Amino acid sequence: MEAYSDFLQDLIAVNNDRIDGYSQAIALLNENEDEDLRQVLVQYRSQTQRFVAQLNTFLTTDESEELEPALNGPLFKLWQAHIAPISGTDRKAILVSCEQREDIYKTVYEKAINELDSVPLSLANTIRQQAELHYMAHNHIKTLRDTI
DSSP states (O other): OOOOOHHHHHHHHHHHHHHHHHHHOOOOOOOOOOOHHHHEEEEEEHHHHHHHHHTTTTTTTTHHTOOOTTTSSHHHHHHHHHHOOOOOOOHHHHHHHHHHHHHHHHHHHHHHHHGGSSOHHHHHHHHHHHHHHHHHHHHHHHHHHHHH
């Protein structure tokens, strides 16, 4: 098992939880009034699913087959310490919840970037690219929240 495997599984667990959060938010939206927001949230959920797929390519076959949520890793603990469930039933409340989660997700990726010394360059580049895409998603969610 590679030395960075725990770090990677931890980051995958955080991303999987982000996927769950977007799924919760999508389920809370009004089907008749919020199709535009639903499309945005589906887009970011899909983006995160791609992040997980990209990260999984850095695990060996045995590691990816035996992957269990890294619920004790430092990145996941940081995520869990600050995360709140998606709440509310109107656009504003859902966007507020999503933006709060995005703030924490940004912090997790910033911490991950600070720990890239022990991972292969290709993985470090992938994490940096994901962080940049996330930063844009975060700003978009924040802008949507602020326009309501």
